[in-house]
Amino acid sequence: xxxxxxNSRPICTYPIPMSIQSKLSKAGFLTTGSVANLxxxxxxxxxxxxxxxxADVLDLVRKPNGLFLETKTALEILREEQRNYxxxxxxxxxxKILNGGVPLAKITEISGIAGVGKTxxxxxxxxxxxxxxxxxxxxxxAVYIDTEGSFNASRLQDMSQACIxxxxxxxxxxxxxxxxxxxxxxxxxxxxxxxxELLSCVMILKEFLKTHDQVKLIVIxxxxxxxxxxxxNAALRSRVLHKIAAExxxxxxxxKLAVVVTNQMTTKFDSKGQGxxxxxxxxxxxxxxxxRLILDWDPSRSFRWATLIKxxxxxxxxxxxxxxxxxxxLYRFSNQGYLFPY
Amino acid sequence: MTNNLKLKxxxxxxxITDKLANHSIIxxxxxxxxxxxxxxRKTGLTYQKLSSISENVxxxxxxxxxxxxxxxxxxxxxxxxxxxxxxxxxxxCGHITEFSGAPGLGKTxxxxxxxxxxxxYGKVxxxxxxxxxxxxSASRLLDIAVHxxxxxxxxxxxxxxxxxxxxxxCSLKEIVDNLISIEVLVVKEHIGLLIxxxxxxxxxxxxxxxxxxxxxxQMCSLSSSLKRxxxxxNLAVVVTNHVTAKVxxxxxxxxxxxxxxxxxxxxxxxxxxxxxxxFIAQNKRRLMVSKSPEIPELIVDYCISKGGxxxxxxxCSSPAY
Numbered sequence: 001x002x003x004x005x006x007n008s009r010p011i012c013t014y015p016i017p018m019s020i021q022s023k024l025s026k027a028g029f030l031t032t033g034s035v036a037n038l039x040x041x042x043x044x045x046x047x048x049x050x051x052x053x054x055a056d057v058l059d060l061v062r063k064p065n066g067l068f069l070e071t072k073t074a075l076e077i078l079r080e081e082q083r084n085y086x087x088x089x090x091x092x093x094x095x096k097i098l099n100g101g102v103p104l105a106k107i108t109e110i111s112g113i114a115g116v117g118k119t120x121x122x123x124x125x126x127x128x129x130x131x132x133x134x135x136x137x138x139x140x141x142a143v144y145i146d147t148e149g150s151f152n153a154s155r156l157q158d159m160s161q162a163c164i165x166x167x168x169x170x171x172x173x174x175x176x177x178x179x180x181x182x183x184x185x186x187x188x189x190x191x192x193x194x195x196x197e198l199l200s201c202v203m204i205l206k207e208f209l210k211t212h213d214q215v216k217l218i219v220i221x222x223x224x225x226x227x228x229x230x231x232x233n234a235a236l237r238s239r240v241l242h243k244i245a246a247e248x249x250x251x252x253x254x255x256k257l258a259v260v261v262t263n264q265m266t267t268k269f270d271s272k273g274q275g276x277x278x279x280x281x282x283x284x285x286x287x288x289x290x291x292r293l294i295l296d297w298d299p300s301r302s303f304r305w306a307t308l309i310k311x312x313x314x315x316x317x318x319x320x321x322x323x324x325x326x327x328x329x330l331y332r333f334s335n336q337g338y339l340f341p342y
Numbered sequence: 343m344t345n346n347l348k349l350k351x352x353x354x355x356x357x358i359t360d361k362l363a364n365h366s367i368i369x370x371x372x373x374x375x376x377x378x379x380x381x382x383r384k385t386g387l388t389y390q391k392l393s394s395i396s397e398n399v400x401x402x403x404x405x406x407x408x409x410x411x412x413x414x415x416x417x418x419x420x421x422x423x424x425x426x427x428x429x430x431x432x433x434x435c436g437h438i439t440e441f442s443g444a445p446g447l448g449k450t451x452x453x454x455x456x457x458x459x460x461x462x463y464g465k466v467x468x469x470x471x472x473x474x475x476x477x478x479s480a481s482r483l484l485d486i487a488v489h490x491x492x493x494x495x496x497x498x499x500x501x502x503x504x505x506x507x508x509x510x511x512c513s514l515k516e517i518v519d520n521l522i523s524i525e526v527l528v529v530k531e532h533i534g535l536l537i538x539x540x541x542x543x544x545x546x547x548x549x550x551x552x553x554x555x556x557x558x559x560q561m562c563s564l565s566s567s568l569k570r571x572x573x574x575x576n577l578a579v580v581v582t583n584h585v586t587a588k589v590x591x592x593x594x595x596x597x598x599x600x601x602x603x604x605x606x607x608x609x610x611x612x613x614x615x616x617x618x619x620x621f622i623a624q625n626k627r628r629l630m631v632s633k634s635p636e637i638p639e640l641i642v643d644y645c646i647s648k649g650g651x652x653x654x655x656x657x658c659s660s661p662a663y
Contacts, residue, residue, distance in 0.1 A: 113608055113611065113612075114608065114611030114612045114614075114617075114633055115611065115617065115632055115633030115634075119635050120635070123635075143407075148569070148612075148613075148615065149436055149437060149569050149572070149573055149615060150437070150615050150635045151413065151635075152635040152636045153410050153411075153413035153414045154414065154636055155635055155636040156410060157414065183410075184409070184410035184411050184414070185409065185410075185411070187409075187410045188407035188408075188409070189407060189408045189409070189410060189413060190404070190405050190406075190407050190408070191405055191408065191573065192405055193344075193405075193566075193569070193570045193573060194344050194345045194566070194570070195345060195371070196344045196345050196347075196370045196371050196374050196403055197344055197403055197404060197405055199374045199375070199400075199403075200374065200399065200400040200401075200402075200403035200404035201404040201405060203396070203400045203404070204400045204401065204404045208407070222612070224612075225562075225566070225612070225613070226566065228558075228559075228562045228609070229559055229562035229563040229565075229566055230345060230371075230563070230566075231375075232559065236375060239375075239377075240375050243377055264609065264612040265608055265609075265612070266608070266609055267607065267608060267609075277608060280609075
């Protein structure tokens with residue numbers, strides 16, 4: 001019965017100027033309940049006070065009952081964004097085009113042809129997200145949803161070892177601060193073999209994150225695979241994809257974590273019958289990720305390129321749909337992962 | 343097969359499953375692809391009720407999180423040869439590995455060698471060899487056994503040849519239709535290695551260019567099923583593939599890179615886990631790891647002798663960047 005108690009709270013107990021208090025009581029507004037459900041214009045005309053004063057009164061009265069919009073100003077968001085350091089990829093050039101790394105609270109899509117290194121980049125992120133703060137990391141945990149069965153623990157171990165050594169040599173990290181065992185402990189792998197498993201898995205993540213609040217990265221490798229065969233109906237597919245995208249976006253914002261999904265490339269035929277490679281899952285999915293990164297081979301196959309094709313934080317007018325925003329020469333594969341940019 | 347799992351089977355009250363079934367929501371997939379508002383409109387159940395049902399369904403279906411430590415020891419199927427060192431342990435179980443290459447370069451040799459070495463020394467019992475080209479030859483197996491592994495006693499050879507089960511399907515559809523029979527055989531004969539030689543021919547025979555969408559769908563679902571079997575029974579799946587000419591001949595093989603690319607299109611390349619590509623460059627037969635989650639790109643020269651495929655370890659080189 002808590003609501004009735006606050007509803008019967010007299011108006012005179014609120015910090016309202018006397019002149020307005022008297023006008024309100026003259027008009028018969030004595031308790032919270034009598035005012036709380038009025039519109040500002042109604043209150044202003046019936047108590048003969050100005051619209052601004054009425055809004056102030058309503059704000060005062062409604063706030064303790066939780067009846068107000070939770071807004072944030074752009075400045076506050078900016079402060080938050082500046083506090084959310086991105087997850088560095090350890091490849092200087094990719095970090096550069098992503099403005100520091102994979103951003104938190106956003107969905108980032110990585111697409112590219114087979115064998116170009118999408119899974120490698122995801123594994124690498126699982127390691128770098130765990131770097132201690134003094135090395136520019138987030139000391140977060142990672143969730144890895146594996147639909148293709150390509151998660152490779154021994155490769156992950158190699159990368160972790162290389163990353164730890166790099167931190168110790170280049171940034172003088174004390175040896176006891178970070179070790180291999182903690183890296184492998186803090187990655188949670190979910191192997192989804194069918195589309196329904198993937199759906200359920202995304203839906204239970206909310207519960208999972210409640211008990212694992214240090215998770216700063218969710219990887220889905222790959223989102224496309226099951227959707228390309230288990231869902232023949234294109235309309236159904238795009239609806240389910242949006243359901244997943246909405247859930248992921250919510251998780252990303254609420255828990256301030258980065259979501260990385262990988263996508264496959266498919267051949268799309270234009271009106272002239274010319275085939276060209278584009279990310280799969282259709283155009284409507286393209287709206288869901290905030291950042292879209294395409295990895296590709298250079299024709300000589302001696303190095304790879306990363307191209308940012310969609311981003312919300314580029315200067316206006318410089319990134320029309322599908323226009324290449326920025327291209328960067330990429331890493332070379334080495335045993336240590338991408339630690340050494342080409 | 344959770345997609346077609348009946349809602350009845352996951353422990354929901356029958357009153358609710360009956361009600362959902364009236365609105366043709368029978369399988370888990372039917373249920374999960376609808377959102378709560380649509381479910382509410384269709385069934386008339388309350389939002390609270392439906393969200394608690396959803397929670398139960400999700401809990402039942404979602405896979406459990408595995409810690410990386412448990413994934414650290416992947417098992418391998420071995421060649422019992424230098425190739426194992428080159429491949430950092432052999433062919434990974436639970437993965438689909440593809441051998442691609444032009445005709446006559448030794449794809450089938452690799453398959454035969456793998457099948458035989460597994461039958462001779464493998465920890466698992468059986469090999470299922472799906473042969474669509476008619477290239478399987480038991481006498482070649484015998485050759486390899488004698489020349490490569492030096493097996494001479496008849497008893498050894500007999501028992502290992504008995505472990506290799508050959509099946510000759512006529513079409514891709516036949517494989518897809520018989521997936522359950524394959525699973526039965528896998529359990530019954532303790533299959534640890536499944537070889538499809540060749541995926542390229544069986545797909546290209548069934549589907550022309552005009553049926554590319556249907557082909558894509560069938561191949562993707564086959565790859566998903568193979569991956570599921572591979573994961574559930576921890577067996578290695580090996581497929582072979584043809585090659586097609588590279589469309590843009592801009593760069594001739596100046597640094598020993600292949601000029602042919604694996605067939606079946608870019609999508610198929612996503613659906614396999616690793617790929618070994620055989621090609622000829624600078625008058626040498628070369629083997630390249632062109633896709634793998636654990637091995638960086640590597641190229642090695644090889645030759646084919648009476649004992650099968652041999653890599654020449656002294657000339658084993660890293661890619662010429």
